Amino acid sequence: MKRATVFVGMMLVSSILYAEEGEGLRVPMPAKISKAWKSECGSCHMAYPPGLLPGRSWQAIMNGLSNHFGNNASLDKVTEAEIRQFLVYNSADHDVRPLPATAKPTPTPRITETAWFRRAHSEVPSSVFRRQGVGSAANCMACHHAADKGVFAEEDVSIPR
Ligand code: HEC
Ligand code: HEC
Numbered sequence: 001m002k003r004a005t006v007f008v009g010m011m012l013v014s015s016i017l018y019a020e021e022g023e024g025l026r027v028p029m030p031a032k033i034s035k036a037w038k039s040e041c042g043s044c045h046m047a048y049p050p051g052l053l054p055g056r057s058w059q060a061i062m063n064g065l066s067n068h069f070g071n072n073a074s075l076d077k078v079t080e081a082e083i084r085q086f087l088v089y090n091s092a093d094h095d096v097r098p099l100p101a102t103a104k105p106t107p108t109p110r111i112t113e114t115a116w117f118r119r120a121h122s123e124v125p126s127s128v129f130r131r132q133g134v135g136s137a138a139n140c141m142a143c144h145h146a147a148d149k150g151v152f153a154e155e156d157v158s159i160p161r
Contacts, residue, residue, distance in 0.1 A: 013071075025153040027051040033149070036079045040062035042148075044071065046141050048111060048152045051088035057109035058087040064108050112137040120152075133160025 027049050041047045051057065062084040063110055065073045075083065121137070129137040142149035143159050 020071070025093060025151070027150040027152065029150040030086070030090040034082055037086050039085045040073075040075060040079060040083060044073075045138060046148045048140075049148075050087045051092050051150065053087075053109065054093040055088045055091040058084070058091055060109050062087070067108075069108060083115045110138070128159060131160060 027047055027050055032094050052062075061068070065075060065080070074080075117137075127147065128134065134142040143157050144152050145158070146156050
């Protein structure tokens, strides 16, 4: 289990590193953006680019929308299916297998708990994530001003004081 997480993390880091140089560090964004994803998944926080998590994590998130970090983020069936497909097909690993029906419910996966996220932020003290202008590590846009476009380059980072 642990191993798989590390492996996915490594795959993601490599896809980040190979992204367009010169234009800054990018998590590739799909050419075709789902409008439902942008509006529904961008209403409480930024719509996290699908390349930030593996397919199985998105599946788990979409399976648990009725209790999404303490919120009810449920959607109608059609919208849910569209968003699920968009996220999973554009995920970090393109793993399109649904979670097996027998799988135990897992805690909702977080981007901020992946191995690559911890590594990329190893020099950011946890107190910085709690600053008033940030709130939590999940608030990517507080520091990465173009995070919603998949841009995480160093020159686009500024940390609120
Ligand atoms: C009703 C508000 C609401 C809606 C709608 C919503 N979310 Fe969230 N989401 C939250 C909250 C609250 C958190 C926890 C944020 C924190 O810890 O600071 C969260 C966290 C997340 C995280 C984890 C961020 C981290 O810490 O790494 C992901 C991924 C996520 N949401 C995806 C989605 C997706 C996909 C959708 C659309 C299907 C969605 N959210 C819709 C409220 C919402
Ligand atoms: C408190 C500010 C802050 C927040 C919030 C934050 N980051 Fe970062 N992030 C940084 C800093 C500082 C770096 C290191 C800068 C550097 O050397 O590139 C970094 C690095 C990264 C990198 C690696 C970039 C590189 O050049 O190697 C990625 C990818 C990244 N962050 C994604 C995210 C995502 C996704 C979120 C939200 C879920 C997030 N970050 C939230 C400050 C933040």
